[in-house]
Amino acid sequence: MLRDTRLSGEDLSRIDEKIRADWSVEEIDFEEAVAYHDSLPRSKQFARVLEDADRPLLQPRAGVPRLDDQITLLRHLEDAGRADLLPTTIDSYTRDNEYEKAQRGLEEARESGDDTLNGFPAVNHGVEGCRKLIESVDAPIEVRHGTPDARLLAAVTFAGGFQSFEGGPISYNIPYTKEHELAETIEHWQFVDRLAGAYTERGVTINREPFGPLTGTLVPPSIAIAVGLVEGMLAATQGVRSVTLGYGQVGNLVQDIAALRALRELGEEYLPDDVTVTTVFHEWMGGFPPDEARASGVIALGAATAAIAEPDKVITKSPQEFGGVPTKEANAEGLRTTRQLIDMMREQDITLDGVEREREFVEKSARSLMDTILELGDEDVAQGVVEAFETGKLDVPFAPSDSAESAVLPARDDDGRVRILQFGDLALDPDLRDVHTDRLDRRARAENRDRSFQMVADDVDAISEGRLIGRPGGEGA
Amino acid sequence: MSATVILGVIGSDAHAVGITILEQALSAAGFEVVNLGVQSSQSEFVSAAEAHEGDAVLVSSLYGHAEQDCRGFHETIEAADLDPLTYIGGNLSVGQEEFDRTRDRFREMGFDRVFDSETKPAEAIAALKADMNIAESEAERARLTS
Numbered sequence: 001m002l003r004d005t006r007l008s009g010e011d012l013s014r015i016d017e018k019i020r021a022d023w024s025v026e027e028i029d030f031e032e033a034v035a036y037h038d039s040l041p042r043s044k045q046f047a048r049v050l051e052d053a054d055r056p057l058l059q060p061r062a063g064v065p066r067l068d069d070q071i072t073l074l075r076h077l078e079d080a081g082r083a084d085l086l087p088t089t090i091d092s093y094t095r096d097n098e099y100e101k102a103q104r105g106l107e108e109a110r111e112s113g114d115d116t117l118n119g120f121p122a123v124n125h126g127v128e129g130c131r132k133l134i135e136s137v138d139a140p141i142e143v144r145h146g147t148p149d150a151r152l153l154a155a156v157t158f159a160g161g162f163q164s165f166e167g168g169p170i171s172y173n174i175p176y177t178k179e180h181e182l183a184e185t186i187e188h189w190q191f192v193d194r195l196a197g198a199y200t201e202r203g204v205t206i207n208r209e210p211f212g213p214l215t216g217t218l219v220p221p222s223i224a225i226a227v228g229l230v231e232g233m234l235a236a237t238q239g240v241r242s243v244t245l246g247y248g249q250v251g252n253l254v255q256d257i258a259a260l261r262a263l264r265e266l267g268e269e270y271l272p273d274d275v276t277v278t279t280v281f282h283e284w285m286g287g288f289p290p291d292e293a294r295a296s297g298v299i300a301l302g303a304a305t306a307a308i309a310e311p312d313k314v315i316t317k318s319p320q321e322f323g324g325v326p327t328k329e330a331n332a333e334g335l336r337t338t339r340q341l342i343d344m345m346r347e348q349d350i351t352l353d354g355v356e357r358e359r360e361f362v363e364k365s366a367r368s369l370m371d372t373i374l375e376l377g378d379e380d381v382a383q384g385v386v387e388a389f390e391t392g393k394l395d396v397p398f399a400p401s402d403s404a405e406s407a408v409l410p411a412r413d414d415d416g417r418v419r420i421l422q423f424g425d426l427a428l429d430p431d432l433r434d435v436h437t438d439r440l441d442r443r444a445r446a447e448n449r450d451r452s453f454q455m456v457a458d459d460v461d462a463i464s465e466g467r468l469i470g471r472p473g474g475e476g477a
Numbered sequence: 478m479s480a481t482v483i484l485g486v487i488g489s490d491a492h493a494v495g496i497t498i499l500e501q502a503l504s505a506a507g508f509e510v511v512n513l514g515v516q517s518s519q520s521e522f523v524s525a526a527e528a529h530e531g532d533a534v535l536v537s538s539l540y541g542h543a544e545q546d547c548r549g550f551h552e553t554i555e556a557a558d559l560d561p562l563t564y565i566g567g568n569l570s571v572g573q574e575e576f577d578r579t580r581d582r583f584r585e586m587g588f589d590r591v592f593d594s595e596t597k598p599a600e601a602i603a604a605l606k607a608d609m610n611i612a613e614s615e616a617e618r619a620r621l622t623s
Contacts, residue, residue, distance in 0.1 A: 092540055096489040105545070115571050118541040146491075176491045178516045217494045290595060322594070324541055324568045400486075400493035400515035457498045457598075464595075 002183045004237050004382035007194040015191050019152045023099040033159040037204040046140035046163035047205040047242040051276050056306050057313045058338055060331050063089030063119035065109040067129050070120050071136040073328050081332030090145035091119035097149055099123055123156050130160020148173045148180040154192040164207035168231030171211035174401045182403040183386050190238055197239020205242050208235045212246020215398040216285030218410040218418050221259035222365030229270045230385045236275045243275050248282040249302045251468050255417040258358035260309040266366055278312035287464040292319035296337050303341035308350050365432050369394055372427035392425030411455040413439035414446050416468040447472055480609055483531040485513030488546030492539040502598030519550050523557050533562040541571035551587030562608050566592030
């Protein structure tokens with residue numbers, strides 16, 4: 001039965017053998033891999049670089065199928081974008097464990113020169129390919145993906161020299177896939193985290209980063225925070241000692257700053273003392289304006305938020321976000337826009353009204369969800385979170401997964417803060433629910449319409465259309 | 478008449494927001510909607526079109542792999558002896574390709590209409606009504622929803 005307990009060494013080897021049968025991967029020698037990590041310079045130690053920084057570090061998203069192209073891309077982001085931390089985004093076939101299809105895409109890319117995959121198929125490139133990438137750039141690189149069963153990807157990329165790995169059993173299941181059972185993905189990620197823990201015990205700290213933005217669309221902060229806390233706790237049980245909790249920009253300055261502060265405080269509180277907690281802020285993950293100048297405005301608002309809230313890391317967006325994978329030049333532009341704002345603003349002492357009140361509200365709401373999870377699992381967080389999703393007491397809006405109720409629907413209030421329009425069975429205390437309902441009623445009155453699904457649809461499109469709140473009357477109203 | 482629309486996200490793609498909103502809009506416009514959800518295979522689209530006598534199949538894709546995912550789709554539909562309208566919409570190619578080029582490519586593959594990711598539900602609904610010869614009058618609308 002699923003429990004939040006540490007996997008044994010035997011479990012680790014048994015699973016390792018089994019997953020390598022999924023695709024012909026050479027035998028991985030753990031001792032040799034540890035020695036390889038030890039040979040890397042301090043500047044490539046991901047956790048050290050992140051945890052020692054005295055300002056928010058910038059990291060873009062980037063992944064192309066061919067190794068040479070990925071090297072060129074990352075070097076460009078280092079040189080032209082001055083990225084502090086680098087990413088390697090994995091393609092969607094690998095995320096589905098479809099290594100055969102990824103291989104075909106990679107071969108097509110090699111033949112045609114076109115990017116026929118939407119990312120870097122790291123398992124197909126193998127340990128050697130990963131190491132070549134690590135050695136070709138100066139900054140540390142994180143694996144960013146969206147893989148429900150990331151065991152083989154973790155085994156290959158950890159041995160390949162990567163020291164940071166995004167995702168988790170909830171954040172890479174509920175928003176990313178339809179049919180994976182939550183209990184099953186928790187078991188799979190226990191292996192990933194245990195493997196990270198095994199490296200950590202040998203002095204190679206592997207940083208783990210739950211994916212904060214979830215479905216990326218108007219996710220209420222308390223839900224994102226609860227999911228991050230649960231994944232951080234599960235990782236800590238397996239021996240992970242460096243956890244970066246994430247949160248995605250919703251666009252209301254006060255709410256975003258409040259949420260980032262709540263995230264850090266609750267992270268310190270819920271995660272064990274021997275875990276170093278850092279935070280990451282994702283620039284807007286929803287629909288972007290098609291016009292690059294306006295897209296830069298969205299990016300700049302994210303940067304301004306980061307300058308005030310000072311997360312440890314910012315994941316940047318590019319002005320070409322609207323049209324799919326950006327060119328490397330556009331990607332570097334997003335980094336530069338973000339840095340300009342942060343460097344101009346972070347030395348100013350800016351105090352905003354209402355941040356404390358909103359932070360308290362976010363914290364109370366996240367605690368309400370966490371109390372329910374721990375109670376349902378009788379203090380076992382793994383069992384509790386499975387039960388919570390099954391009953392809808394924890395839920396994520398717009399979740400494609402059959403493992404979530406997806407009954408929660410968010411909408412913005414009259415101030416642009418994300419509130420909850422439909423709660424489903426979400427375990428929020430009644431007095432907290434009333435705040436959401438009151439705020440949305442106020443907006444409905446201001447717009448002279450009823451609270452309805454139309455508000456949700458309008459809000460989903462609002463930023464790409466040039467506004468924050470989806471007011472009636474459409475574009476420019 | 479009550480037209481039936483099969484709706485889903487093809488391939489490994491898990492972007493659910495768009496079809497959630499489209500489903501609501503299509504239902505409100507009077508269509509019978511069969512929403513297959515995310516990560517639906519070609520054969521799931523075809524079986525649903527067969528089982529529900531779908532008049533139109535609406536394919537959504539946002540992650541850039543649409544071309545690979547749709548290869549052979551129209552041959553499979555034909556082999557099942559079906560002839561629904563087929564639309565596709567979203568971010569249909571990896572990278573920053575001109576949309577006109579993308580549209581031509583997917584039209585050649587057999588899609589009746591190709592939409593970019595800026596398309597509003599109302600536009601797709603108007604296209605469906607035009608292609609199915611459903612009149613736009615108030616009376617028709619009332620009959621449709623009844």
